[in-house]
Amino acid sequence: MTTTFAPALTRPRRMAVAGVCAGLATHLGWRESTVRLVVIGLTVLGGAGILLYLWLWAFAPVDEAQGPDDAVSRSVPVAAILLGLGAVAAIVAVTLANVAASPYAAVAITVILGGGAVAWNLAFDRDDDIRSPRYRILVRSFGAALLTITGVLLLLSRGARPDAVTAVLAVFMIVVGVAVAALPGIVRLWTELLAERAGRVREEQRAEIAAHLHDSVLQTLALIQNRAGPSSEVARLARAQERELRDWLFAGSGPVGEDLATELRRVAAAIELDYPARVEVVATGEPAAAHTALVAAAREAMLNAARHAGGEVSVYLETSPDGIDVFIRDRGPGIDLATLPADRLGIRESIIGRMSRAGGSATVAPGAGGGTEVHLHLDTEPGGSA
8 A cells, every 4th residue: 555645835936926735735635616615605704715825825834946046936926916906095085174074984994005016026026037127116105105196185185174084194195105105225235234243243243253363273273384484384284274274364464355465365275285396476566457477477487487396486566657567586506598408398388488479488597596586577558467
């Protein structure tokens, strides 16, 4: 004997209003139209249907999204319908006020429907991919206009001499209408204020952590590097941890976007993970955009220095209105281009040839204190970019 279980009670992501009837129909194995008739019948026969509907709306979950674009959507424009019904109630309220009848119930219904339309718009239509931003703005605008204009017309009823209760209700509607018009802006400002306050708290906490770690962990890592020597495995690991910790502590404090200095530091950090070398990058001048050929040539020069010389490798970036200069210096045994075999194309093609094809220049010469110095130069184009 095979036992079958009913599917879990969930609401679909594509729904008419709340998806309660569709989810209940799937759960019970009934037709959706039958469930709707049952809910309507229970509502008419004592109001149990509406209570059941609201209870399931509150506690039945929505189906999980199948992808980043699988948003919840509603085919029925609830906010627009509420606005239309609110407009009808407003007409009835103004008519009753002018014929010396009691407009209080109609006024209350107008406020409930108009405010409900705006509340629905803010709560549900904002994340509905069917509702356009223009639709949302129009709903809020018409909701505010409905309440405000109705309040003004009530004040002008009976020759601008309404009774006291009608006048109070009219002023209340005008206040509510103005509040509805200003509510989105107030909510946006309040949200920005909370976000700014939370960001400031996070920055203060990050500064405290940075100060503590700078006085303890970072100094310890620097001491390990100095004692172990730049070519040792311990120094390489300490250097990598120091860079990672500094990047985490000071994330967001550097320049936005990948400029040349940031790209060179990224390349240097990657090389340090693979070779027993310490690559220091120093940049002066205005930030420059990362040029592909210049970065590739500098990377090849840093890689050669780390692979063949090791130890300390210095990278100096200087940006001026006339051009960009990058100096890569190591303290190895040095290199003579004239004695290099013809099949060694790393320097000739990857550095000198690449810079030449990019409209720049590259020179390889002995360093002032020994080792090798590679000088890369690229002229700045008009407009300030290389």
